[in-house]
Amino acid sequence: MASIKDVAAEAGLSVATVSRVLNGHPSVSQDARRRVTAAVERLGYRPNAVARSLRTDQTRTLGLVISDVMNPYFTELARSVEEEARALGYSVIIGNADERPDLQDHHVTTLLDRRIDGLLVSPTDGGSPGMLGAAQAGTPMVFVDRWIPGVDVPVVRSDGRAAVRDLVAHLHGIGHRRLAIIAGPAATTTGRERVDAFREALGAYGLALPDAYVGQGDFQAASGRRVTEGFLDLAEPPEAVFAADNLMALGALDAVRARGLRVPDDIALAAFDDIPWFVHTDPPVTAIAQPTRELGRAAVRALVDRIEGRTGASVTLPARLVVRRSCGEPASPEPPSPVRRSTP
Amino acid sequence: MASIKDVAAEAGLSVATVSRVLNGHPSVSQDARRRVTAAVERLGYRPNAVARSLRTDQTRTLGLVISDVMNPYFTELARSVEEEARALGYSVIIGNADERPDLQDHHVTTLLDRRIDGLLVSPTDGGSPGMLGAAQAGTPMVFVDRWIPGVDVPVVRSDGRAAVRDLVAHLHGIGHRRLAIIAGPAATTTGRERVDAFREALGAYGLALPDAYVGQGDFQAASGRRVTEGFLDLAEPPEAVFAADNLMALGALDAVRARGLRVPDDIALAAFDDIPWFVHTDPPVTAIAQPTRELGRAAVRALVDRIEGRTGASVTLPARLVVRRSCGEPASPEPPSPVRRSTP
DNA sequence: ATCCTCCGTGTAATCGATTCCACGAGGAGG
DNA sequence: CCTCCTCGTGGAATCGATTACACGGAGGAT
Incomplete structure (x- = not known):
């Protein structure tokens, strides 16, 4: 593979001049510029990014470590991150942690x-040694979606509180009173927050959230199945189940169907994180949609700001409720304002 | 960030010795080894992969360029590729081409x-300049899933011919005679092959595949919707539609539902590429499942074989039909042997 | 005519590793 | 006791770029 030396030889100039042409440095003659361009063309030369990075101490690469690529929410996030990064001249390397702290550290x-x-x-999780080390070491860093409390790093996320309130209003309006939640891992902020928001919203309607109605999941479909089976085995099963992510909702759907029961007739179901497939499930699933694309873009912008010496602050964007048919039809007037139906 | 020089100074040895310890070179004394290890520990030193790559001319990194990350099939492929690569000591950088040749080249x-x-x-596509250049330039390369005819690069893929025959047998057994296909882009091998296999299988039953029953899609949901609408507008619409990938099947489902029609009562639907959500759609979708995980692993092994100087040959794995409910219930005996029902 | 500036270019140091080669110490063999 | 190996180690070249500094020539000011 041709190196800058070959180009210099071919153009009859020094490597310094070649480098200057390549980097658009102003003090290069028209003639030199032409000869270098021609030589580059002839040799099919492409600068070695490795060597360049060593010298300049920058790789123009961003790392993205997410919890689970197979989760469509994160896939979309990854995609929008790459898009925005590319627009700003950066590449992205994705690391999939599969919800495992050790892999995340790797x-x-x-x-x-x-x-x-x-x-x-x-x-x-709540902070693996490798990650805390990175934060400490001063690597420019931004948390997206989930974060670690107490670590001084900007957070780009969406706030589901209002949407969860809308959801509870919706369920309450339909007549459901015994509401349960399939929670995410307590080690994650999203795992805890969604339970808190749910409990708080229930409180506004004078409803309690008994321990038996809080199932511990891990953001994977299997746990949704397991927890839902537990709910159905209760003497007094819930009338509605809220899954804290889309995969666990899928598992819940599995479990309900395996019992020969039907959603929403026998039990209502709603999920956090909207995905294209929810339109096509049986029944279409009511979900809380995050502005995933915007989240990814905002995160990249915040990170690049930090890298390039600007401030790069935290961002919080609102999520919104998308009502479909998995909770049943409202008997009374429609739920509060920000609610929208996905099909008119 | 500490460099090898700092470690050398801290250990009171030369950088050469430190490097030897780091790389497990045999001729280093126990004492030196201990001192280096201690110094590394104290400084929290990590070798700079960029510098190492420049010197050794290897990055221990694989590139994976796929057509569409948002397609669950490719997401799963990417995941298994990363898994196997990690097991072999390589990292993976994913590039998402979004079915766009220019992005692919980028x-x-x-x-x-x-x-x-x-x-x-x-x-x-059929070969963008950048890719052909890479193949020419001798970069170790392996095609996975799709490939480019005439380019001398091993191909790891799955053969759907047998499964497509099973599918046609299944449809024929139910009583469907007017069968249509939503094809992928003609520029892709999978786009063409699936149509060919379908036509061939129809031939075995004495059925033709008229042009009107071959819709041109692009592996995206919107095209599935558009093509299906075209089919439904025909004077004699097909009784069954076979979508050449999962996203177009989703679009087809959309289109059918938008007309107020039902699958499979009004029209049967099947798809290439099975995904977890097909179990939960209304109705569950009959699909041809590729051994995605194995494909990813085989591809990585073939590529690493090439990189490390071994042969690294092509691999073809069989796909299989997974019967669900989207084609209706068979009136007569079950379809041929390799067919399995996903729910007993 | 002399001096100063500015411009275009080249030489060489540098980034952080790996690795060839040389060198000194110590042990084995004659 | 001398020679020859082997072993552990260090010095220095090297990978392919960027960039500080030096230098020569042209042109303007005095």
Whole structure:
């Protein structure tokens, strides 16, 4: 593979001049510029990014460590992150933690070893040693979706509180009173927050959230299935189940169907994180949609701001409720204002 | 960030010795080894992968360029690729081409600039300049899922011919005679092959595949919707529609529902590529499942074989039919042997 | 005519590793 | 006791770029 030396030889100039042409440095003659361009063309030369990175101490690469690529929410997030990064001249290396702290650490160290310019993380847990180290070491960093309390890193996320209130209003309007939740891991902020928001919203209607109605999941379909089976085995099963992510909702759907029961007739179902497939499930699932694309873009912008010496502050965007048919039809007037139906 | 020089100073040894310890070179004394290890520990030193790559001319990184990350099939492929690569000591950088040749080229050049050790591609088209260049330039390369005829690169893919025959047998057994297909882009091998296999299988039953029953899609949901609408507008609409990928099947489902029609009562539907959601759609969708995990693993192994100087041959794995309810219930005996029902 | 500036270019140091080669110490063999 | 190996170690070249500094020539000001 041709190197800058070959180009210099071919153009009859020094490597310094070639480098200057390549980087658009002003003090180069028209003639030199032409000869270099021609030589580059002839040799099919492409600068070695590795060498360049070593010298300039920047890789123009961002690391993105997410909890689970197979989760469509994160896939979409990853996609929008890559898009925005590309627009700003950066590449992205994705690390999939599969909800495992050890894997998350593996990816963080690998990325740091490669000297990425900045790190975008949706932490799987409360803070693995590798990640805290990275934050400490001063690597530009931004949390997205989930974060770690007490770590001084900007957070780009969406606030589901209002949407959860809308959801509870919706369920309450339909007549449901015994509401349960399939929670995410307590080690994640989203895992805890969604339960809190749900409990708070229930409180506004004078409803309690008994321990038996809080099932512990791990954001994977299997746990949704298991927890839902537990709910159905109760002497007094809930009338509605709220899954804290889309995969657990899928598992819940499985469990209900396996019992020969029907959604929403026998039990209502709603999920956090809207995905294209929810329109096509039987029945279409009512969900809380995050502005995923905007989240990804905002996260990249915040990170690049940090990298390039600007401030890069936290961002919180609102989520919204998308009503479909999995909770039943409202008997009384429609739920409060920000609610929208996905099909008119 | 501490460099090898700092470690050498801290340990009171030369950088050469430190490097030897780091790389497990045999001729280093126990004492030196201990001192280096201690110094590394004290400084929290991690070798700079960029510098190492420049010197050794290898990055221990694989590039994976896929057509569409949002397609669950490719997400799963990407995941299994990363898993196997990690097991073999490689990292993976994913490039998402979004079915756009220009984006595909962008990623290929970026990856080559970063001097990845090998490239895994599922080409979007018949061969963009950048990709053909890479193949020519001798970069170790392997095609996965899709490939480009005439380019001398191993191909890891699955053969759907037998499964398509099973599908046609299944449809025929139910009583469907007017069968249509939503094809993928003609520029892709999978786009063409699936139509060919379908036509061939129809032939075995004495059925023709009229042009009006071949709709041109692009592997995206919107095209599935558009093509299906066209089918429904025909004077004699097909009784069954076979979508050449899962996203177009989703679009077809949309279109059918928008007309107030029902699957499978009004029209049968089947898809290539099985995904977890097909179990939960209304109705569950009959699909041809590829051994995605195995495909990813085989592709990585073939590529690493090439990189490390071994042969690395092509691999073809069989796909299989998964019968669900979207084609209706068979009136007569069950379809041929390799067919399985997803729910007993 | 002399001096100063500015411009275009080249030489060489540098980034952080790996690795070839040389060198000194110590042990084995004659 | 001398020679020859082997072993552990360090010095220095190297990978492919960027960039500080030096230098020569042209042109303007005095």
